[in-house]
Amino acid sequence: MSDERSPFTPRGSTDEVEEGPALAPKFDADGLVVCVATDTRSGDVLMVAHMNAEALRRTIATGQAWYFSRSRRTLWRKGESSGHAQRVVEMRIDCDQDAVWIKVEQAGGAACHTGRRSCFYRAVPLGAPAGAVTLEFRDAEKLFDPQAVYGNKS
């Protein structure tokens, strides 16, 4: 991109951050905000990931979801390996501006690296007797073969 002027404003008072029109994200000690991606059609949560300032800037500028990998310490565009890109239909920011919600069109219909539509394919039973719980698989069909898509890159 030729023009890289920042979309961000320095953080002001609590009232300015919560009630004002300026985008003033609160990046954490690692320079990140949390991002929740939901499916624009079903409304389901597809994944939760992180964005650093550059990922957030690129997502705003391009309408494609960019994230920052905490484990690999790298910026990545969703779908750059798998082809399963996310087109951002709407972006919201929360009251204290440390979390972002994006509603996306998920290419290939599957957001999770395991091949599932959503990363949240297991339910945690509630109110069970104390002790280890057993997760219940839900909507856990694999829409692609991760080995075929990612090869050995897990």
Next chain:
Amino acid sequence: MSDERSPFTPRGSTDEVEEGPALAPKFDADGLVVCVATDTRSGDVLMVAHMNAEALRRTIATGQAWYFSRSRRTLWRKGESSGHAQRVVEMRIDCDQDAVWIKVEQAGGAACHTGRRSCFYRAVPLGAPAGAVTLEFRDAEKLFDPQAVYGNKS
């Protein structure tokens, strides 16, 4: 609670964590997982917060949302000050088990401390020319007066 046996299993291999039935959360360096709460009726994201092991354990045991405040360094039950509790209808955990999604019934209809239904009451315009962006208020009606509910407690 009289019985406090842990619902958690030690983390195993990637395959066990991603494809297995054991709840083995990956708490970060601060001992936290991210939690996304959505409205069970509208599907909208209400808030994003964090849970430590105890908040997660209590939420599972009681079906009421408990969180851990990073700023106050305290465990809190959603609604303990405001009365706006969250009854958890379903809990999901993601592939690598470092994020939780809860679908909740929001008491009072408002999750945000500013009085709004959701914390995500401002949209970030996409694809705008570079430079500072102007947030757009959406669904930003205040359903309660935070001053009346919280008094001087921010």
